[in-house]
Amino acid sequence: MLGTGRDSARRLDRTYGHSVEVVHADATAMPLPDQGFDTVVCFTMLHHVPTVEAQDRLLAEAFRVLRPGGQFAGCDSLTSRRFRMLHIGDICVTVPPESMAERLREAGFDVQEVSVGRAGRSFRFRAVRP
Incomplete structure (x- = not known):
């Protein structure tokens, strides 16, 4: 079993959190700023x-x-x-x-x-x- 998206986000954060920000969110309503990327x-x-x-x-x-x-x-x-x-x-x-x-x-x-x-x-x- 792959686990949940939250589990995957936690694993990514443990592995790469020192160099990226891992955000677990609904892609249809992202908690991200307008025009930020x-x-x-x-x-x-x-x-x-x-x-x-x-x-x-x-x-x-x-x-x-x-x-x-x-x-x-x-x-x-x-x-x-x-x-x-x-x-x-x-x-x-x-x-x-x-x-x-x-x-x-x-x-x-x-x-x-x-x-x-x-x-x-x-x-x-x-x-x-x-």
Whole structure:
């Protein structure tokens, strides 16, 4: 068993707390300052966010905490039968990659600076705050 997010945050803090600040929080309502970061990353976790609406709040939060010119980048898995089987009993709200560019734009990201691409069994994205 992997443990909870709080357990993971504690382990990260014990290991890296001397050089980084580890924050355990809801990504749809982050306790972080507006425009306080140059980069936000999101790796293979969007499908664990329980609703499309919550995923969109997460995208809006990424936008909120980025400084102008800041980049939001990440990836997530493409849906497949095998992928669905691995998530039986787990939250699994897959993100259609063809919707990602528009969802990032709706969150406020620069229309000219949004890119989405496929790579094997996943897709990746990058967006810039104007």
